[in-house]
Amino acid sequence: MKFVLASVILLLLLSFPFKINAQSPYVLPYPSFMLGNPFYKISLIKDEILRYWYFGNFGQFKYNLKMSDKYLVESKTLFEYSQYLLGYKALLKSDFYFSNTLPNLVKADKNNKNTAGNRLLLKKASLKHIEVLKKINGEVPENYLWQPEKGASTYLKLRKTIEKSISIRQKYL
């Protein structure tokens, strides 16, 4: 009995620090306007304008990370509402922007800018993204045939796509 109790306590002690370390302190934004909202298209135009406002290597790094965060949150929300096709597309956008983050830091390095702070930020963001993606992965079906009322159906390999998204982010850890 004592052995079992000691083992449980030991297990608890070991599991707590692990759980704390696994969670990233990085904070993701609230979901922005979603598809169907009349302001959604305006927000897309705003994002396109912001691309030019975020000039410079650090600026572009921040822009791509911001967009990646935005579409990850959008994707998560859409998956939660079983809007798998839209969630899938948002996730691909998030991946695209995430892949654009590091090249900007490499350029900044070449321009003799100290990138240590932003690299740390990217690492934290990667951790947070992976945490969210793993959660989504546990909640969506492995594959899904999206059949709209009109038009052709789309076969979505959801879990494979999410795992690919995780692997993209794991490269930055």
Added chain:
Amino acid sequence: MKKIIYFSYFLLLVFFSFFSYLFIDPNLVYLKNLYTGFVFENREVTTLLYIVLVMAFFLGYSQILKNIRMIDISSLKLLIGLTALILVFSYPAFLSFDIFNYIATAKTLFFYGENPYLVMPIEFAGDPLLLFTHAANKIALYGPLWIGLTSIPYFLSFGHFLTILFSLKVFIALFYLGTIYTLWKITKNVFSIVFFAFNPLVVVETLMSSHNDIVMMFFALVSFYFLSKRKIFLAMSFLIVSILIKYATIFLIPVFIYVLIKIVKREKNYWDNIYLISAILMFTIFLLSSLRVEIYSWYGIWFLSFLSLVQKRKTILYGSLALSLGLLLRYIPFMFFGIYDSSTAILREAVTFFPPIFLYLLIILRKFVWAKNT
């Protein structure tokens, strides 16, 4: 007598310039040979010296105002020119560190090629500017046109810090001269010029500390000059330029619209009131700035620029002079205690507002005694 006043005034300026170098930041590697550490080790003496210098400055100013009829235009030009010339060589960060922020912001844009409204100077780890820039953890606080204008001294200096520092000082001094010229164009009155150009607060905060508020006010006054000439497009353009320097002149838009209505109605003789209303509005935003952060001494330039155009309201003018004194004395708590936080905040406010409140109490008391005697 005139020569004695002039000579004492210039001696004071030279001494003030030397005094400013006692405040060199120990981390300012570019001027380490001039660093003495005097102000950090002798706070009491420094504070006393500062009070004496400020008081002497105000005494000189009052003498110039008193003997205004003795001053002809050529002497006035000489006095203003020499004031600017002497103080351009003073150390700019003796009361505030804003000039370092201007340089850091300019460097973020023009050297690193990053947007200063998104990227903070602190993100460029290892940059020597971070050793002594006090607001490196903030994104740009100023308008885009100001940042654009700083490109002129920045590129003329070829990236050399001390050259940037002093070319920025010259740049600000040019706007000081430009503001005086604009005031002259508006009023053609020596009193307005003397009132503004030799006000110790304006002189210290513009020619010594090199705050960009003078740039904002220069464009605002140019705008009002064109408005008085009914050149609406030019007036509007310069007001927008002024707003894009430091935003505070956005408060002048209602006055601008009011004047436009007057112009449409073909009314005349309203400009004295317009300048007074403008001064009151700028004073309002000066007071409201305490809601955002706190009242900074150099914000006094906002209302002083317009008050110099209001010559008849003597009580307001005296009050503004007393407040100018209070605003320069506002630095005393920090100088003496070496602490700039909430613990000295009440003291700062008390020191700032004591001179004008005391003055107005004195005026009320005098009126009361006068009424009693008659």
